[in-house]
Amino acid sequence: MLRIRTxxxxxxxxxxxxxxxFLLVGSLESTQFARLTVQGVAQGMVYSSLALALVLIYQAxxxxxFAQGELAMLTTYIAYQxxxxxxxxxxAFAATLVIAFVLGVILQVTVIRPVQHRSVxxxxxxxxxxxxxxxxxxxxxxxxxxxILPSPFGSTDLSYNxxxxxxxxxxxxxxxxxxxSLAVVWGLFRFTKLGLAMRAAALRPAAAALAGVRVDxxxxxxWGLAAALGAVAGLMAESSNLFLxxxxxxxxxxxxxAAAALGGLESPxxxxxxxxxxxxxxxxxxxxVPALGSNxxxxxxxxxILGILLVKPNGLFxxxxxxxx
Amino acid sequence: xxxxxxxxxxxxxxxxxxxxxGVSLAVEEGTIVAVLGPNGAGKTxxxxxxxxxxxxxxxxxxxxxxxxxTGPDGAARLGIAHVPEGRGTFSExxxxxxxxxxxxxxxxxxxxxxxxxxxxxxxxxxxRRQQAGTLSGGEQxxxxxxxxxxxxxKLLLLDExxxxxxxxxxxxxxxxxxxxxxxxxxxxxxxEQNAHLxxxxxxxxxxxxxxxxxxxxxxxxxxxxxxxQRSYLGY
Numbered sequence: 001m002l003r004i005r006t007x008x009x010x011x012x013x014x015x016x017x018x019x020x021x022f023l024l025v026g027s028l029e030s031t032q033f034a035r036l037t038v039q040g041v042a043q044g045m046v047y048s049s050l051a052l053a054l055v056l057i058y059q060a061x062x063x064x065x066f067a068q069g070e071l072a073m074l075t076t077y078i079a080y081q082x083x084x085x086x087x088x089x090x091x092a093f094a095a096t097l098v099i100a101f102v103l104g105v106i107l108q109v110t111v112i113r114p115v116q117h118r119s120v121x122x123x124x125x126x127x128x129x130x131x132x133x134x135x136x137x138x139x140x141x142x143x144x145x146x147x148i149l150p151s152p153f154g155s156t157d158l159s160y161n162x163x164x165x166x167x168x169x170x171x172x173x174x175x176x177x178x179x180x181s182l183a184v185v186w187g188l189f190r191f192t193k194l195g196l197a198m199r200a201a202a203l204r205p206a207a208a209a210l211a212g213v214r215v216d217x218x219x220x221x222x223w224g225l226a227a228a229l230g231a232v233a234g235l236m237a238e239s240s241n242l243f244l245x246x247x248x249x250x251x252x253x254x255x256x257x258a259a260a261a262l263g264g265l266e267s268p269x270x271x272x273x274x275x276x277x278x279x280x281x282x283x284x285x286x287x288x289v290p291a292l293g294s295n296x297x298x299x300x301x302x303x304x305i306l307g308i309l310l311v312k313p314n315g316l317f318x319x320x321x322x323x324x325x
Numbered sequence: 326x327x328x329x330x331x332x333x334x335x336x337x338x339x340x341x342x343x344x345x346x347g348v349s350l351a352v353e354e355g356t357i358v359a360v361l362g363p364n365g366a367g368k369t370x371x372x373x374x375x376x377x378x379x380x381x382x383x384x385x386x387x388x389x390x391x392x393x394x395t396g397p398d399g400a401a402r403l404g405i406a407h408v409p410e411g412r413g414t415f416s417e418x419x420x421x422x423x424x425x426x427x428x429x430x431x432x433x434x435x436x437x438x439x440x441x442x443x444x445x446x447x448x449x450x451x452x453r454r455q456q457a458g459t460l461s462g463g464e465q466x467x468x469x470x471x472x473x474x475x476x477x478x479k480l481l482l483l484d485e486x487x488x489x490x491x492x493x494x495x496x497x498x499x500x501x502x503x504x505x506x507x508x509x510x511x512x513x514x515x516x517e518q519n520a521h522l523x524x525x526x527x528x529x530x531x532x533x534x535x536x537x538x539x540x541x542x543x544x545x546x547x548x549x550x551x552x553x554q555r556s557y558l559g560y
Binding site for chain 2: 193196197199200203204206207208209210211212213214215
């Protein structure tokens with residue numbers, strides 16, 4: 001019911017509105033602030049899609065997939081390889097999403113499914129193993145090369161001039177691509193029979209099976225979707241990097257963990273909002289407090305998140321069960 | 326009449342704990358069959374053996390097809406709707422989403438079935454967008470029934486529909502089950518502690534004790550049986 005939900009989420013929603021107003025007013029006051037905000041939001045979008053991938057898997061199996069970032073890195077290399085073989089960037093992008101989906105499904109069926117009924121810890125350890133394995137394979141295959149994957153949004157000098165504020169094409173492009181993929185995922189879960197079955201399988205596997213849902217298949221599709229979202233994150237994170245290097249998704253993964261924890265590990269909306277908030281915070285902090293530099297921004301960001309989690313342990317959008325017995 | 330469901334010598338266990346020691350029973354097409362018995366006799370396990378939510382041995386034939394290797398999703402696709410104890414309602418989803426899930430195994434529109442089921446549960450129609458977890462216990466039980474109905478099953482497995490509900494609601498639920506049976510031709514295998522109500526609604530029944538069928542008969546025969554009167558009907 002609407003009343004219960006608004007009261008439950010009153011504080012996080014108020015916080016988000018306050019944050020949005022802060023960013024808006026700041027952007028109107030100062031062009032420097034506006035530039036950093038747009039950059040931060042674009043950066044945050046990358047965290048959002050990776051965090052959403054984590055949440056998709058966590059919701060269904062209560063497992064944090066530590067390999068999510070490396071999987072995204074691997075699929076980015078696959079996209080690079082496809083471009084080397086002559087595909088255009090966007091052709092490679094589309095093909096990579098399909099490959100990532102298939103890869104996710106295969107990993108779930110071959111590596112995760114045999115252990116998932118044992119224990120959560122066993123599954124988490126398998127994902128850690130995957131992390132190391134993928135990292136090793138990518139370093140072995142591509143690590144020694146200097147790889148430059150051109151940004152799909154053109155050179156970084158290209159900017160839109162919005163009321164005197166120079167906004168790079170890269171930031172706008174990143175945000176649009178991530179928003180589109182989030183919209184597709186949202187639509188899938190909200191409006192399709194498959195999405196409904198996936199939600200049911202995640203919420204109550206036993207009851208979903210009784211309704212005729214093949215829970216194993218849904219879990220595999222969930223891994224596929226998460227891998228595809230990760231591929232979007234990887235490709236978009238890469239486009240703001242100069243070089244492609246096997247470790248490039250490790251820092252985004254840490255921020256995606258933080259985004260998911262901040263938003264509530266079981267809340268897709270929370271993951272997206274958390275990602276954007278962390279991205280904006282991170283870029284604004286580095287922009288205005290250069291003393292924190294690129295080394296101190298991680299501990300500082302985490303200190304803030306820790307503070308929030310002390311007050312709301314389930315994350316901002318973590319849901320306490322609404323149930324009458 | 327043809328047998329829709331037949332169990333022959335069915336055994337089931339949870340790990341080392343043997344629960345069913347060779348249960349045999351049958352549900353004729355178009356009838357309501359009750360399984361009575363004390364706590365821990367294996368009533369719930371009998372239903373779970375049919376829907377494949379527990380490992381079982383022995384012969385289970387549904388609609389001419391052996392179910393020995395069929396899991397719960399396969400059983401649902403064959404036309405078995407299992408409303409488990411505790412209802413199996415998706416409390417986080419809306420009422421409408423619960424009904425749509427009921428139709429998961431079917432193709433095409435469910436509008437006609439939903440209209441039909443709303444004639445049995447008229448109050449559901451203004452609650453479509455409400456989260457199912459905010460319904461009362463009785464309403465959730467009715468939603469579970471409605472969801473099972475939208476599945477268009479040949480056989481409904483109903484586990485302790487009276488559990489935790491007020492007597493008025495329990496009577497109401499059994500009245501609806503009886504109506505679904507008479508008007509829609511739905512066959513039902515119901516497990517129930519309240520022998521009085523169950524025998525009123527059912528055509529025939531079995532008494533299960535310690536994992537074995539100890540008594541079988543029509544509802545009239547069972548109601549007239551002395552040991553049943555003593556143990557279950559409280560005369």
